[in-house]
Amino acid sequence: MQAGRLLLRKAWSALLTIGFVLVLNFFLFRVLPGDPARAGIKDPRMTRAAQAAIHARFGLDKPVLNCLASLNPLRRGPCLVSPLQTQFFIYINNLLHGELGISFHTKIPVGELLRARLWNTAVLLSAGQTLAIVLGVAGGVLAAWQAHTRIDYAALLTSLVAWSMPTFWLGLILLFWGSRYAGLPIGGQLTPGLAGASTGAQLRDAARHLVLPTLAQTIIYLAEYLLIMRSTMLDVLAEDYILTAKAKGLSTFQVLKDHALRNAALPIITIVALNLGFTVAGAIQIEAVFSWPGLGQAIFESVARRDYPVLQGAFLLLAVSVIAANLLADLLYTWLDPRVHAAP
């Protein structure tokens, strides 16, 4: 009963946050200076008449809200227009009908574009995150168990170096190394023109494309997981019940698995859940280095082009992912640590 109420409270709070994000998303991008009709392109052929026609096509000729023609520059507009003829209410109305609009830049429906990009990002992230979690947790446990030995120092040093490396720099180093010495592809997710090849050949090609970006991502995230796991594990291993477990004659593996790991897992679960939420935005830098057509790249390009529909859709997706990941972390926490129930 108490768990049900907690769940309802969390879900309600998540919904409110999403509502707030919906409104913020609309105004956030319109506050930026610039004009989607020109999209940062300076060309004498782009006449004023053409810009006006594009504004009308994008619906930007309508006031942002009643009494407000535009946000940047801030201009007053007519107050007596029907709210349904303002950009804000058209946006809300479309969202309620499940329409995210058409990309100003590519003219592709935003839902379709985000779906494709999200899938690409998910493919990229799932391999990297899985490896990073498995290796990071295992490495952290090992380092803590062998605390203050050469193994621990080596793990600590490697993690700190990996964590300190700028992502794009590491990506570029891997790009040079991988293409020159390992013959690995460095751009995209499949070799163009392979559509007619067998499924096996396509899978092999996709796997080869994944190696370098996955490696980059694994190195960056592994360090974070390893350091947190090691630190939490060290705390847990100093507890009396670990001493008791050892005194009972349990094997090292049993002590670590059954007594230490489960108690040390809580912070890792939180970090993993939060990371998963945030990484939906796409590992922008990794995607940029390896020309990976993911969500991060889409957001980056859309900011430059003032592609409001894509930005609104992508930020909504990002917000929903982070909120959902938070909710998931909360629920997992509640399940793993019954003391959380007792919290008001």
Add this chain to the structure above:
Amino acid sequence: MDIPSRLRLVFVCVLLGACTAAPTPQPLAVARIGYGGSPDTLNPGTAVLTEAYTMFALVYDSMYTYNLDGTYSLSLAESVDRSADGLSYTYKIRSGIKFHDGQPLTARDVAFTYNLNKAHAEYPYMNPYTAYMESITAPDDTTVLIRLNAAIPNIESQLVFQYVLPAHVWQAHADGAAAVEFENETLIGSGPFKLLEYKQGEFVRLGANKQHFSRPPKVDEVIFQTFSNPDALVQAISTGQVDMITELPNTAAEKLGQTQNVKVASAAPFAPAVSDIIFNQATSESCPSEAACNGNVALQDRQVRLALAHATNKQQLIDVVLLGKGTPGLTLIPNGLGMWFNDSLKDYEYDPAKANKILDDAGYLTYEGDIRCAAVDCVYGSPQMNFRMYWPSDSVDAPRMAELLAGMWQEIGVGLQPQAIDPDALTALCCPAFDFDIMLWGWGSDPDPNLLLNVMRTESIATGSSETGYSNARYDALYDQQVVELDQTKRKDLVWEMQRVVHEDVVYIIPYYDMQVQALRTDRFTGWIVDQPKLDLSDVSSLVNITPVK
């Protein structure tokens, strides 16, 4: 082996066809090109990015071809007749041309395309090309009649980029919003290449149209692959993952040129482009309504701009910023525009002492610290010659140029406050807001000089095309003359005179004309065209010419 066994073997062989020596299939000749972008859309009406136009040039045909030597030649048309008054053009279209789907291309498709472009003001680039067209008709399958509302000297530049679309595909999408919403995913044209596969932001795969009437490609496929950073492009060509790259940082050119089987080529860019140092000269009289027009008043004085020109060491800018891959700039009409470029003008020589003297003689004698006062009658509170200098944040060259200019101009008592700004935000500050002092930017343009000349007209101040706020009645009059002058020699003289006027008024400083730098692999294909006045290895001329290395 007994006889029945042999018979059985023969029988099985016949059934399977496996015992005859099957010819080994020839591997496809696929040229892979790495580039930094991707088409924004495949609809020629709404596309704005260069990458989209690269595809259109390969997949479609148009009335004229723009050649690498800067000339035009007839393409779809076999002849053209111009009326004596210059108001009507009759084109005879070649017979027997087919679209990629097998349907014939006729004069009706040409007329349909021009009428479509004319009908849609929301086609940002295509619609202005029809501005002078009063009517376009196709009385029969091989004749296109274009009537103009004014005689113009540059019909070629109005038609060369209007790609001929198949009416049977576009008819259903010609009206209203459908014309801009049509994604044109099949991209059916009649050009030397046809679309096989397209993934926005990833790659475009084109197959050869071996039946093309004038330029059948020798390769089987061309694939354009998107790389989102220049380092990856350089690495892709050095490791053989692509056969050509359309752009590379100048810093990588030397090293890449030493790589085995890689050649780096440079020449004037095929599409004319120019970099400029822009002075805000908008005055209270010329300032459009609602514009800020808050440029430093000193820049409205020609002597100040002249002094800055004399204090600018263009060769140093070329050596440091472009690593030598450029030529000194002179006017807004770049040398890539061939005959229209006025190379008779004498540039302002780099001479800081002379620049200082010009400012002293003009009366800018008061200093505050190392920086001159921006007013001749300097009083407390007068602005200083400490200019806000902006450039688009996506520019690779501008930060280095700003740093160098700051050093050069410091010698004559001029300070700079350099700042990179998001391109879209900079557009908002630029024109027609005139909310800056100096900008480092540039223009892309058509092969005809008209568009760039238009930028400096008084009329362009309010429309946002003018970035300087410059206004000169004589220049405007010359513009109006050249736009209707049908005699090419006379028009050239007018265009040259206009460049002389703006050069004397020091409306801009043109630091350099940068070269196009591209790289190709010599071990995969031969025939890349690198010996023409202009360079574009991804242009049709080059791509239909290349053959696989045996």
